[in-house]
Amino acid sequence: MRTRVKSSEQQFLFDLQQQQRKRFQMVKWLGVLIAFSIVIQALGLAKVFAELVLEGSFPLNAALLAGAAFLFKTVLQYVREQICATASRTIRFSLRKRVVEHLTHLGPNRLQIDEDAGLSTRVYEQIDALDDYFSRYVPQVFLVLFIPLTILIAVIPVSWIAFFIFALTAPLVVFFMVMVGHKAANANRKQFTVLSLLSNQFMDLNQGMAELKRLGQTDRARERLSLTASEYQKTTMGVLRLAFLSTGTLELFSSVAIAMVALYLGLGLLEQLPWQVGIAPVSLFAAFYLLLLAPEFYLPLRQLGSDYHAKQKAEAAATDLQEIFAAEPSDFMATSSSKLPDKKGNGALIEFENVSWSTSGRVRLADLSASISQGERVWLRGASGAGKSSLMSILLGFDQKFDGRLLIKGQLLSSSMLDEWRRRLAWLPQTPEWIQGTIRQNLELGLGKCHDADLRNALIKAQCWDFVGGLRFGWDTPIHEAGTGLSGGQMQRLSIARALLSQADVWLLDEPCSGLDSDTAEQVLNTLDEVSFGKTVLIISHDTHPVSWADQKWLMKEDGVYVEA
Template identity: 80%
Template sequence: MRERVKTPEQQFLSDLQQAEKKRFQTVKWLGVLIALMIVAQALGLAKVISDLVLEGSFPLSAALLAGGAFLLKVVVQFVREQMCASASRNIRFSLRKRLISHLTRLGPNRLKLDEDAGLSTRVYEQVDALDDYYSRYVPQVFLVTFIPLTIMLAVLPVSWIAFFIFAFTAPLVVFFMILVGHKAASANRKQFKVLSLLSNQFMDLNQGMAELKRLGQTQSARERLSLTASEYQKTTMGVLRLAFLSTGTLELFSSVAIAMVALYLGLGLLEQLPWQTGVSPVSLFAAFYLLLLAPEFYLPLRQLGNDYHAKQKAEAAATDIQAILDMALSTFSEHEKEKFSETTVHQSTPIIQFVDLHWQQDGRTRLANISVSIQQGERVWLRGESGAGKTSLMSILLGFEQQYQGSILIEGTLLYPEDIQAWRRRLAWIPQQPEWVQGTIRQNLELGLGKCNDDDLRMALMKAQCWDFVGQLRFGWDTPISEAGTGLSGGQMQRLSIARALLSKADIWLLDEPCSGLDLETAEQVLNTLDEASFGKTVLIISHDTHPVVWANQQWVMTKEGVHVATQTPISYV
């Protein structure tokens, strides 16, 4: 029999499940115990009731069998639920950790997938959407097969008619469950997309509130956010409507099927069956036994129907989660490693050397051929027009792009993808718009560095010329700031980013448009701060500004044809 082909989403969820394979295997064996206890409980109760009605006696052994089976079933179900919840928690924790680690390695390339607010929705909301799938649906899939089969085998020797009623109605319940469930899948995907859009809009509104107030556009922004919130409300209600429809449909078919069994048994005990008038096809014991098993037969099917929308929701979430993990950095092939390992270094070994470095992607030149180098302690100012490849060069240096051609040598050694983490520990990266988090100035300066002592913190702030304005704040470096740096000017925030670079003790600084968005006077102040703070460091600054920086040892000009050195002065440590 050919194995059913899984969709990419189903395969992804199945692969995640393998991490808790032993736990889920134990859950299956507990399901076997539950099935056996259901049959034992029905036998004991049927015997007790029939003996009370017919003989007026109370069979203690049968009562102990029913009571013991019931208690054992409750205990096993509790243990099973706890194990399922634990397995789900472990899977989601590992997946979330894996996603955050992968997004960190992607760096700025993550924005090709979605904005940060949308990505956070995937990491938290959509990962949590897998909870019901692993804690309820996956264990229920086994029970929905084993328990009905066990009950059918237990019913067959008693009544073949009840057996065929079960066998005929069970597939109908499953059919309608799948029919309604497919509608729920598309509704869940739409809900996740709208939630991601709402998160992005809310973050943009929060970050740009001051500018919107200045432009008088807060009302229009509020209306856009309100429209998206209304759309999310509609999609959520659509998902709930399909979930209730699925539950109602399954309840209807299950109730009709149980009613058919009850009608057959009732007419049989009254000896009024058309094909057996005057004869009872089953005894009172058998009738109670079948009637007790009928709800238990359909219970796993009904429960799976309730949980089936969890499967559709999980598959919808898996699509977006998998998109993040599929966006992987390429690595060098062994042939490329051997080729680049032949590169030799002449004269004095520079700290960074580009050897025939270029980047072609999708038939488009992202970066023209570069063959230049930076010596230890040199400060390089790279300028050029938009589209020349400055940002591409910076992405390659940071290790966020590895599909380039040519090679990069660090102190004469080829930079391989596996060396990126060690390389990044030597870097201080100051982007065009440094990222901040909700917290104090100190917490933002220590972000990613760990706890810094007060002396180091004070020295970094003084070197970055931040001490004057930080000291004037009410709580000093314990003053809270927002993600947009509310209460501080652009120049002050940029100098704080320089202080963070100093705290990192990195020997190589990479800066992207450090004076972007600043007026001329503030930009000059920031450049003076950079001159003093970066002395003795190896620095590469990219900018659109054509005005030369006098303290830079090299002035590079980048065009779409490549890079050439405009001016070069020796390093002076005086």
């Protein structure tokens, strides 16, 4: 016996579906009741129509039976749709949380998958693309098996010919559904790729708009974005074209099949069938019964044909989502967290022992052997490409495939202690990340609700209170991703205030004065001097003029790191 092998996308979707197994099981039982109510409704209506035509009487009992079956079916379908919508929403919420957490653990390595705008498209657009799959396609797969099967069984005692018409035409509907659906899958994958490209371009152009204006290249940028938008429009229309083609094809075959049943019943009632002239193969009651069941037989098939497009769309989205989970954070070279001897006996908080890092034959970080004690402030300078950012990535725990050892308070940094280590860190990148929201929301990002007194105290220490208090809405003033309306120095001071609110005792700063004029840079460094006293600080910079208040000064070159006197 041959078993059907699921593709990786199908297995991914199946695993997600299993999270809501109980709800989908309930949906199946509701489908069983819906199938029975369809047959009972057809029986009641057929009885009403037959007696009205033949005897001129109105059978109240049959009418009440049909009405009750219709009402029961309507309620069941509503409950079924609500359960499916809840299951889909729960699955997507859980999946989005997993994706965001995984991207968080990847850190800067997430850019190996796609740019941030493209990743945000996957987190929002492509996860939401799974909605129709779980809310419509998955429950419809069971209905498309059970309802036609129930109707076929109900038709057998009435007419073998109608049974064979149903049984022979149903596979044709499925065949054309699958044939058109495969083309839709490729179209959806192309659409998602173009959408990701469009998102990345839009973010890049938005961030670099000031530079584009300075260079006079805004027209070329607009043309480039317009071309990608036109391509996305074409792919979207291609997907819609296939969807309409699929729906039209299924409607055609369903209509032809229903017409065949109607033609057979009509000629039979007129006693004009070529092989049965003068004899009516079915009664008027049976004819009405079969005619009422015919649309209900093909309805689940037609609906599945429309929803099959959702399946192909979901599989296309699953391909990109799997790529995110396939990107694993770098493993630690050593996983032992046992106590190690402190060779220098200096109680160092951070200790590097012959740390070096090479990838693809390129040296990213040369030999480093040095230590930083609790409360020490270190200033690290070096040219571009010397490995400063690589050192920061190692300290943040995002890249651990390096040679040598990194010790934290005498313990080898391992995956088991990484979360605890990161809680001690305040990371101030060269270009701080901001979200569209108020200043307060940006300061509290990742920290939770802060008391007004703590917020005010952090702003005062970071020398932000004067300009924040001067804004119309104070710390409730909205800012954009690029910090529109605030200067570079003000944004850096707000980053310092955010670090203070985090209560981290280890600060890692990457080019805190990058892009600032000399006076503003000096003011920022003076602020750092005041607020970072007593904390363990590592600042990396291209500047040749040392930070006067640093306890240690390191010089990073291509052949290693030197601790200056």
